[in-house]
Amino acid sequence: MLLPSDPAFRVTVRDLTKSYGDSLVLDHVSLNLESGCPCCLMAPSGAGKTTLFRILMGLETADSGTIEGLEGRSFSAVFQEDRLLEGYTVLQNIRFVTGRGYPAHELTAIIKHLLPEDSLKKPVSEFSGGMKRRTAILRAILAPADIVLMDEPFTGLDPDTKQQAARMINKYTAGKLLLFSTHSQEDAALLGAEILRLGENGGLCSPGI
Numbered sequence: 001m002l003l004p005s006d007p008a009f010r011v012t013v014r015d016l017t018k019s020y021g022d023s024l025v026l027d028h029v030s031l032n033l034e035s036g037c038p039c040c041l042m043a044p045s046g047a048g049k050t051t052l053f054r055i056l057m058g059l060e061t062a063d064s065g066t067i068e069g070l071e072g073r074s075f076s077a078v079f080q081e082d083r084l085l086e087g088y089t090v091l092q093n094i095r096f097v098t099g100r101g102y103p104a105h106e107l108t109a110i111i112k113h114l115l116p117e118d119s120l121k122k123p124v125s126e127f128s129g130g131m132k133r134r135t136a137i138l139r140a141i142l143a144p145a146d147i148v149l150m151d152e153p154f155t156g157l158d159p160d161t162k163q164q165a166a167r168m169i170n171k172y173t174a175g176k177l178l179l180f181s182t183h184s185q186e187d188a189a190l191l192g193a194e195i196l197r198l199g200e201n202g203g204l205c206s207p208g209i
C-alpha cells in the first residue's frame with residue numbers, strides 16, 4: 001500500500017492575478033495551503049476556482065504573483081469533467097495512475113467501497129454519471145500524488161454515496177495536500193475542510209502568510 005506524503009509541506013500562493021482579455025478573474029489571490037489540512041474553495045460560479053486549480057497544476061499561467069512549495073510535487077485531480085478512459089474498466093482506469101502500487105485484490109476491495117461489484121467488469125462508458133464520478137474520485141485519491149485537487153467532486157452523487165465518497169477521500173488523502181471546490185458548506189464539512197472564499201482578499205487556510 002502507498003503511504004501518504006511525508007513530511008508535511010506547505011504551498012503558498014501570493015498575489016496571484018489572472019485576466020482573460022479585459023476580464024479580471026483572479027485579483028491578487030493569496031492562500032496558504034498545508035498538507036494534512038483539507039481546504040475548500042468556495043465562491044460564486046465564474047469566480048475563478050477552476051482557473052486557480054489550472055494555474056496550480058501548471059495548465060495555465062498567472063499574469064503575476066508567485067507560488068512557492070510546488071517544486072518536485074506530484075498532482076492528481078478530479079476535473080469538472082470526469083476525463084476517464086471510457087473503453088476501460090474502473091480497475092484499468094485506476095491502474096493507469098497507480099501502476100503496480102496496489103495489489104489487484106487490494107485495489108478491487110477498495111473499489112467495492114464505492115462501486116457495485118457487478119460494475120467491475122464493465123467499461124466505464126456503461127456507467128451512470130455518478131458511477132463515473134466515483135471512478136474519477138477513486139483514481140485521484142489512489143494516485144501516488146502529494147497534492148490532490150478536486151473541482152466539485154461530489155457532482156451527481158446522492159447523499160449516501162457522497163458520505164461514503166467523503167470517507168474514502170479523507171482516508172486516502174490523509175497527510176496529503178487536499179484542495180477542492182464546492183458550492184456547499186455541507187460538502188466542506190463532510191471533508192472536515194477549512195473554507196477559503198475567493199474574492200474576499202484571497203483566503204487563509206492557516207496563519208503565517
Ligand SMILES: Nc1ncnc2c1ncn2[C@@H]1O[C@H](COP(=O)(O)OP(=O)(O)OP(=O)(O)O)[C@@H](O)[C@H]1O
Pocket residue numbers: 020025043044045046047048049050051052
Ligand atoms: N480559457 C479561457 N478563456 C477565456 N475566459 C475564460 C477561460 N477560462 C475561464 N474563463 C473565464 O474565467 C472566469 C472564471 O472561470 P472559472 O472556470 O475559473 O470559474 P469557476 O469559479 O470555476 O466557475 P464554476 O463554479 O462555474 O465552475 C469565467 O468568466 C470564465 O468564462
